[in-house]
Amino acid sequence: MFQVAGFAIMGCWDGSPEPADMIVIRLAPQPDTVNLFGWGDHATTQQRLEAIKQDVKPGMRVVDIGTGTGIQAIAAPKLGATVTAFESDQRVREYAQTMFQLNHVNVQLLGKWPEAWDGQGFDLVVANIGALIVPTAGRVIGGDS
Numbered sequence: 001m002f003q004v005a006g007f008a009i010m011g012c013w014d015g016s017p018e019p020a021d022m023i024v025i026r027l028a029p030q031p032d033t034v035n036l037f038g039w040g041d042h043a044t045t046q047q048r049l050e051a052i053k054q055d056v057k058p059g060m061r062v063v064d065i066g067t068g069t070g071i072q073a074i075a076a077p078k079l080g081a082t083v084t085a086f087e088s089d090q091r092v093r094e095y096a097q098t099m100f101q102l103n104h105v106n107v108q109l110l111g112k113w114p115e116a117w118d119g120q121g122f123d124l125v126v127a128n129i130g131a132l133i134v135p136t137a138g139r140v141i142g143g144d145s
Helices: 043-055 071-078 090-102 134-140
Strands: 002-004 007-011 023-027 061-065 082-086 107-110 124-127
Touching (some): 002 043, 023 071, 023 090, 090 107
Parallel strands (some): 007 023
Antiparallel strands (some): 002 007
């Protein structure tokens, strides 16, 4: 287990008690066939979790672009947000869905960005991905990129 920004990141195999004063995010074992990023131990993931803890308010609409493990998409609904997550890789999407179920969060998980566009937009965009993907995502979610 490790802690970041009021979140306790714990493997599902970790039998230690959950800290009562923290928001717990459980990790499922990583399958050998999928290369995933976003376990919570990398500095960029920790920075995103800190920002989510600071910025997400109940009732917000959040989109997670390139959800990977789903750790950001799990953190936001635990703070009261409604979340849509995108992941283009089917095998990674399957893992993210496992993570959402393990953490008892309701996340709309999609494989193509336009599927979520309903004209209402999002209050917050989170991503822990390469810069080349972001301009395309900005156009889809209503930005001017």
